[in-house]
Amino acid sequence: xxxxKKTLRFGEKIKTIIKxxxxxxxIANSDWTSCCKGPILKKDLEENLFCCPSCxxxxxxxxxxxFDIIFGKNNYExxxxxxxxxxxxxxxxxxxxxxxxxxxxxxxGMDCGMMVVNTNILNLKITxxxxxxxxxxxSVGSSEGEAILYAAQHAIENQQPLVxxxxxxxxxxxxxxxxxxxxxxxxxxxxxxxxxxLPYIVVLTDPTAGGITASYAMLGDLHMAEPGSLIxxxxxxxxxxxxxxxxxxxxxxSEYVQKSGFVDLIVERKDLREKIGSLLSILLKKNSVIKxxxxxxxxxxxxxxxxx
Ligand SMILES: [Zn+2]
Numbered sequence: 001x002x003x004x005k006k007t008l009r010f011g012e013k014i015k016t017i018i019k020x021x022x023x024x025x026x027i028a029n030s031d032w033t034s035c036c037k038g039p040i041l042k043k044d045l046e047e048n049l050f051c052c053p054s055c056x057x058x059x060x061x062x063x064x065x066x067f068d069i070i071f072g073k074n075n076y077e078x079x080x081x082x083x084x085x086x087x088x089x090x091x092x093x094x095x096x097x098x099x100x101x102x103x104x105x106x107x108x109g110m111d112c113g114m115m116v117v118n119t120n121i122l123n124l125k126i127t128x129x130x131x132x133x134x135x136x137x138x139s140v141g142s143s144e145g146e147a148i149l150y151a152a153q154h155a156i157e158n159q160q161p162l163v164x165x166x167x168x169x170x171x172x173x174x175x176x177x178x179x180x181x182x183x184x185x186x187x188x189x190x191x192x193x194x195x196x197x198l199p200y201i202v203v204l205t206d207p208t209a210g211g212i213t214a215s216y217a218m219l220g221d222l223h224m225a226e227p228g229s230l231i232x233x234x235x236x237x238x239x240x241x242x243x244x245x246x247x248x249x250x251x252x253x254s255e256y257v258q259k260s261g262f263v264d265l266i267v268e269r270k271d272l273r274e275k276i277g278s279l280l281s282i283l284l285k286k287n288s289v290i291k292x293x294x295x296x297x298x299x300x301x302x303x304x305x306x307x308x
Contacts, residue, residue: 122277138168170210
């Protein structure tokens with residue numbers, strides 16, 4: 001019966017190892033994180049723009065980290081967006097929604113899951129907006145909808161382009177229909193931008209899914225994506241169970257989605273600033289050329305009138 005004792009002892013050892021694993025909070029407070037080759041210092045990852053030096057995985061970053069990288073530290077002004085009533089439906093599931101909001105605000109230091117900034121890129125004035133995945137999975141509720149509307153309005157008032165960095169699992173179901181209505185509201189806001197002939201560039205980051213993909217994240221004049229980002233509407237498991245077939249490798253990742261035409265360009269994080277800036281300058285120059293022609297025509301008309 002020695003083997004039974006040995007097996008039991010081995011089981012105890014495994015239990016101790018499992019118990020010794022770090023908690024989420026411990027990982028968050030540690031100097032270390034992990035990627036393909038095991039532990040990596042957060043500082044080293046940050047120095048490489050939060051991209052793994054070995055496998056080039058683009059790790060998730062929050063709006064401030066993103067804006068620091070793309071626009072430069074202290075080179076953007078954070079705009080205060082409207083926050084509608086918290087928890088309009090008095091929602092309660094495993095935890096009250098009010099508590100989830102409170103925890104998300106404490107964790108991210110943000111009032112809602114989106115940050116809107118007034119900034120510039122390669123000397124072009126722009127409005128930019130980004131989501132924080134740590135704020136209830138980057139989901140979109142009424143406050144986030146308001147943030148997108150505010151950003152679109154700001155871009156129109158200042159006649160400048162809007163650049164949106166999408167991230168999140170979809171609409172926030174704790175706000176039920178109110179969150180779903182943000183798909184229509186944000187679509188209408190983007191249409192207003194287009195009526196004003198203002199460029200709207202979307203950068204799809206990991207993950208962009210659900211109602212986000214079904215509304216404002218797919219309405220850009222140009223769609224860029226960071227490498228390897230999950231870009232989907234329904235989850236892979238749901239699709240697999242519905243069609244009862246094995247899904248191809250790389251399914252719903254940037255490179256796969258580009259082949260079906262939803263993504264125009266895959267751009268590494270280190271190149272985003274240059275790429276967004278140069279494409280915007282092309283788009284805006286086109287506008288200024290049209291304006292110049294219009295002005296010349298008006299001037300020559302005035303000259304003709306004077307002559308007559
Ligand atoms: Zn890696």
